[in-house]
Amino acid sequence: MRLGADHVRVRVPATSANLGPGFDAFGLALGLYDELEVRALASPGVTVEVTGEGAGQVPDDEQHLVVSSLRAALDEVGASQTGLHLVCHNRIPHGRGLGSSAGAVVAGIVAARGLIAEPEALSDDVAIDLAARIEGHPDNAAPAVLGGATLAWRDDGRFRALDLPVHDDVAVLAIVPPNHLSTKAARGVLPATVPHEDAAFQAGRAALLVEALGRRPDLLLTATQDRLHQEYRRSVMPGSLALVDVLRAAGVAAVVSGAGPTVLVLARRAGEGATDADEAVRAAFGGAMGGWQILPLPVDRTGATVQRVT
Numbered sequence: 001m002r003l004g005a006d007h008v009r010v011r012v013p014a015t016s017a018n019l020g021p022g023f024d025a026f027g028l029a030l031g032l033y034d035e036l037e038v039r040a041l042a043s044p045g046v047t048v049e050v051t052g053e054g055a056g057q058v059p060d061d062e063q064h065l066v067v068s069s070l071r072a073a074l075d076e077v078g079a080s081q082t083g084l085h086l087v088c089h090n091r092i093p094h095g096r097g098l099g100s101s102a103g104a105v106v107a108g109i110v111a112a113r114g115l116i117a118e119p120e121a122l123s124d125d126v127a128i129d130l131a132a133r134i135e136g137h138p139d140n141a142a143p144a145v146l147g148g149a150t151l152a153w154r155d156d157g158r159f160r161a162l163d164l165p166v167h168d169d170v171a172v173l174a175i176v177p178p179n180h181l182s183t184k185a186a187r188g189v190l191p192a193t194v195p196h197e198d199a200a201f202q203a204g205r206a207a208l209l210v211e212a213l214g215r216r217p218d219l220l221l222t223a224t225q226d227r228l229h230q231e232y233r234r235s236v237m238p239g240s241l242a243l244v245d246v247l248r249a250a251g252v253a254a255v256v257s258g259a260g261p262t263v264l265v266l267a268r269r270a271g272e273g274a275t276d277a278d279e280a281v282r283a284a285f286g287g288a289m290g291g292w293q294i295l296p297l298p299v300d301r302t303g304a305t306v307q308r309v310t
Contacts, residue, residue, distance in 0.1 A: 008111055066107050068108070070084070095181055144303060170269075240263050
């Protein structure tokens with residue numbers, strides 16, 4: 001397959017995975033974006049310019065995750081490789097459980113979609129499967145591609161996903177701590193097996209979460225209960241789980257966002273930009289934020305986009 005363009009712009013949303021009980025399956029796209037421009041060059045080699053999150057820390061060569069994912073996508077459809085120049089404006093926090101790595105992977109795949117002559121070859125289904133294979137799991141990749149809330153699974157060796165309805169009253173707060181935590185460290189404390197009782201409890205809550213997100217936001221507190229992963233991670237994110245405890249005791253549907261340590265609040269709109277969780281969140285901090293940030297974020301309902309630049 002040949003290239004059909006040499007300059008594209010990409011926007012990819014932050015994402016939150018798990019949403020409490022939906023471990024490695026549920027995800028939600030959020031209105032916080034990384035933006036980048038990609039140019040295909042006649043000469044070989046790669047240059048990467050990064051501003052914002054990760055500047056001076058992420059690779060600026062072939063090892064950059066957008067670059068390696070873009071090249072994987074070109075290989076996936078049999079397109080020729082090319083020299084690349086990337087300019088990345090990153091806003092998604094790194095190492096905080098807001099899908100920065102999945103965003104980079106999806107950005108590379110979607111950039112390849114914009115560059116090739118037949119973009120339909122990298123359809124959403126193909127993009128989700130490829131991104132999940134690169135990531136190892138689909139929970140962040142699916143909402144990054146599709147937008148909104150998603151349910152993802154693996155079937156016959158392929159990763160698949162579908163979108164879930166999100167009620168207009170659902171409002172999201174991301175409470176971001178100052179410290180980083182690697183996904184590897186967060187997964188490393190999970191046990192190999194869990195009690196059957198906890199698995200059964202988790203299945204019921206995950207099913208209830210679909211109803212709570214789409215039609216019954218009043219059920220979000222109950223629907224976001226988890227017995228599968230969060231408590232096991234307390235040792236590597238004690239501050240985050242302490243905040244989850246305080247908020248849930250106050251009736252707020254708070255969970256760990258992905259592998260953490262960000263805390264995600266699924267609240268309900270209360271008019272004039274407010275939510276029914278605002279007072280409880282303020283009380284939890286008592287006016288001393290200690291480096292934490294509270295980010296009210298809309299649900300992104302579009303997913304990653306690419307535009308050819310002429």
